[in-house]
Amino acid sequence: MSLKKTEITVLGGGVIGLSVALRMLNAGREVTLIDPKEPGTGTSFGNAGTIAEYAVLPVGSPEIIRQLPSLLFNKNSPIAIKRSAILSLCPWLIKFLYQSMPKNAARNAQAIASLVQGSRMRWEELSSQVGGESFLKTDGNIYLYPKEELLDYGIRDIDKRRQLGLNAEILNIDELKKLEPNLDLSEGGASFFPDGAYMNDPGKMVKLILNASINKGCQIISKTATKIERVNDGIKVHLDNESTILTKQLVVAAGAYSKKFAQQAGDKIPLDVERGYHVEYDMAEPLLNRPCCYAAGGFYMSPMSGRLRVVGTVELGGLSPKISQHRIKYLEKGARLFFPTLSNPSRTWLGFRPSIPDSRPVISQSSKGNDIVYAFGHGHIGLTLAPITAEIVESILTKTKTPKSISEFSATRF
Template identity: 50%
Template sequence: MSAHYTTDIAVIGAGAVGMACALQLATDGHAVVMIDPGAPGMGASYGNAGTIADYAVLPVGTPDVLKNLPSLLFNRNSPLSIRHAALPTLMPWLLRFARQSLPAAAARNAAAIAALLASANGSWKEFAAEIGGAEILQHRGCLYLYETAAAFRAAEADMAGRRALGIAVELLRPEALAAMEPGLPGVAGGAAFFPQAIFLDDPGAMMRRLAARLAQMGVAHLPHRIARLERQAAGVVLEGPGLRVHARRVVIAAGAHSRALAAQAGDRVPLDTERGYHVEWDMEVPRLTRPACPTTRGFYLCPMAGRLRVAGTVELGGLTAPPSPHRVQRLIEGARAIFPDLGEPSRDWMGFRPSMPDSLPVISASSSGPDVIHAFGHGHIGLTLAPITARIVADLIAGRGPELDLAPYRVGRF
């Protein structure tokens, strides 16, 4: 027998984006339920690098990536790789990704990402205070590390482009980096320092604070998977094993699991899955005081409460294949290249990022009507963009003019 619920708004997905949307909508006075088979916030929202990456204005697809795409995708040691078994189903996505990596498209996508990121830091400070998580938010900036002098010189053009998009960044010589991070072994090239960046020293703890706040506000979490979405005259019906929900409006915020639901709402979306990994070493005091990304290795060294987390790399491989031991080992080897004395890790993890070919999320009403709102596809910056996405979704539902032009993020742009 199925449980039956009637509500004003149903949010499908209980990651950072879904929970932020549910909180904003409940704050606006709506009756909200949140539907997700997993524990709130315990997918990619828990396993990430913890960075509020206001500096991450470049899309994954750029002319440089396009030039090196074959070697990147088919070198199993690359920070951007593909599971060969997934190649046939990924080809349409890869062709779109290649087109979005051309110079004009990449520049347009960077400007659209920068527009979303412009208020990320301020939004997160307010958001963390609202849910009682202000002490989890750290204000120490973030580093990109360059392991050779040539890489440091090449970074100057990259950083000039970021400055043009409004990002504050300082280039540090090795001696200045050593003074800033004395626990970091010598980095021959130097670093780029993003002084305004903030980060969470425990993303899982922040997600638990957010889930607790939602519970306090009466937002129920229904631990079910939605298999069917059907529009009816009086709203939208959602069904899954053991559940039937009738809602006036629905927000699809199911991350990497959103594509099939969007299709049932009438929208074909080129969403695919990046598989991200992390490895952790328990330690009382992490080896550095702020997140640092060795740029050629494609991961972050993340100081977190009681542990060092090494998180990142991109593996295109769908939702069903098991974790790759090779990708985990690559993270371990990369971490030991920076910190040679690291012992055996304490744990590892793999999760799913929702990836669009242009690196832009889908934040818009369905092309078939405003009773379904899309809020997914945030790629590497879902945690960063959760509060701003929630405000936009609430504006769309309330019929308010959103705070920025939503044309670049519309569901029908492909």
């Protein structure tokens, strides 16, 4: 039985799906959004909150090839792999290693740099549209290098980013202390990205986008989509209560859960998951004035309203909701490197980065046409890229000129 006929259906209500939904509602279209959970409470809720125009380097790089064995099999490294998942991860890992070769990594960096540019300005527009200006902070972001040899690495890192047109500075420990008085490094320094921005509550910002969408007439269906299929008069979306939705156009934006829908639409996309964690410490003043990333440790310390969020690490190993206590302890230990008096965290969290081996999201029509459009695979920078993704998706749905070149994000590139 057909439950409903609709014009545009968005499958998945994370920051990507919600930004697309609001954009299409603003364009006067009828939009239905499907998500079994409260939209915006998945990965889009618990991230580091950075709007990271400086995050132009792909995860896969020549350095990572050299470091991978020790990173994966040393229990105290920022990257971990679940032993039980090694076999199933092999196809993704092989593609990841290929994408880490110098030529590929350079091409991926160029593509990401072009996509990410202008993200802060787009978030300023989106946040003011939904009444979330007070959550968006524009004080820049920092990478910490608390040892001389780490700072040498930081200087090389900054050079690569500058070559891609980014604004970045090296800070010595006195300059860092002026920006972050609670950080007391005895050696090393930091990189400062003055154009970086962040949200001090990504969950609340995403909720505002949801509310704005509902106010503009978005229909929310709190069900799990189980299958999509092309039929004569559109796309049929099957739901877990055995009802269906018939839609003229469908946007697949289910984050790390999107792969099977792309496959049902005829496209094989190498999407896997980089699991990430956070621990939060409740406190009136969250110790830092802006997100500070301990790059060698693979985590950020981000000031959120009323709490400090220590967030990051990569764990390869699928979508199981089981939290690794070892990863949580890793973050706690990392936080105490900088703030030794921190006690036990107030809460912990696990999220799923939707990751493609080349670190480039898929923002594209399906290989069979724009009746199905993909917007997933944003990996480490999905929060940053949500507004530009929505803009591109609108142009694909409406067959108008895209705001940027999108060939590097095509579903047919694999």
